[in-house]
Amino acid sequence: MSRYEGRPLLRLVDCFVLDAIDQLDDAQRATLEALEPRLAKTFDASGTWQEIVGGQMGFAHDLPDKIRQFWRGYIDQAQTQALRADPQAFVVAFVAQNFPDIAPPRH
Template sequence: MTAIEDRYAGRPFLRLLECLALDAIDELDPAQRAALEEMAPKLGASLDFEGTWQQIVAGQMQWGDGIGDAIREVWERNSAIAREEGIELTPDEFAMLFADANTEDYAGGQPSNDEAPP
């Protein structure tokens, strides 16, 4: 099993969180976006939630409509910090860090409903 396969083993929602982050910063691959839009009805049915795939993922996390803006602000802030430190933070790295920080198996735990994402 590869490191990527290991990452998602038993945690399929993790990739959806990464896609939400990538979408919010305009870095989601168009083919991936199209696939997510196509699967939204099935995803919504499985999670008992209607809406776009973004709304379904945000709803599952109990995040409000402004989550895209919040993610974008975190991306901009963390990218600036990384640049100051001489580090390149890629969109994919950011998405993975964002997803890790917002899942309950993360060492920091699940944020409460009124906490902003990191």
């Protein structure tokens, strides 16, 4: 079962977190920017895809800064343990811990 199956907002939140830590690839970014008009219509909102997702989730405006702080801590911890910092693993853990209503654990 896909992480995103039945969870349409989860992919957008994951991309929001990846974007905040500067790990969203150019192709994903272009796709999301192209989807902005559709997202605006779907959610009856305006702005960039980040603003639309943030508004739907009720995110504070400083959330990207806080995500970056956690990311830096994650990188430091990985380096201390001689491990590679994995952006996707960070996103999965961050979203599950902070937004369990959209990413409850799968059994």
